[in-house]
Amino acid sequence: MGIMKQEIKNQKGIMKSGENKSGWPVLRRLWVVGCLLGLGCTGPAVIPGEGSITLDGKPLEGVEVQFVPEPKPGATGETATGQSDGQGKFTLKSHRLNKEGIVPGIYRVVVTDLRTVQDLATAAPAAAGSGGQGVKGSQVRILPVYGDLKQTPLKDIHVQSGNLPISLKLNGPRDS
Secondary structure, three states: OOOOOOOOEEOOEEOOOOEOOOOOEHHHHHHHHHHHOOOOOOOOOOEOOEEEEEEOOEEOOOEEEEEEEOOOOOOOOOOEEEEOOOOOEEEOEEOOOOEEOEOOEEEEEEEEEHHHHHHHHHOOHHHHOOOOOOOOOOOOOOOHHHHOOOOOOOOOEEEOHHHOOEEEEEOOOOOO
16 A cells, blocks of 8 residues: 555646645644744844933933844844933834834934924925024034934943843033
8 A cells, every 4th residue: 555645736736745725835824823823923022121311411302212233243133212201211112023112132322303303394495405404593402423323322232131221321512
């Protein structure tokens, strides 16, 4: 007696043995069922991503902080963002994973002043062509270097459950 192989034909011809009539391999179906049941398809683990940001030692309100994984071999993490409140406190959310918190890893941080963004959005069209000097009458609170992913001094920030909350300290523009 020989071993009998069952072959099922579809529109493309003969399917491999071990596949079912729908064309999905049995293991793929089991993986999908496992994901639906929450058995290991939730992505990387996240930890609470809380912290504070100060400017010249004072709480900085109204900024977005964006944690971007360091572009180094072996660096891990997922981009996460948060906005600071009146006490300079922020809570991060990993948007790609759609989860509150941050994946442990090594990051660099980009800071965007939401007040400046709002000023630009509501400025007259003539002010928008001001040559990158900002909107007339708006005050620059943070140095542009903090908003540049390549130049930000907030690099090699190690985020782990043992070193939370995160404390970001910025220096403001100096009068000349």
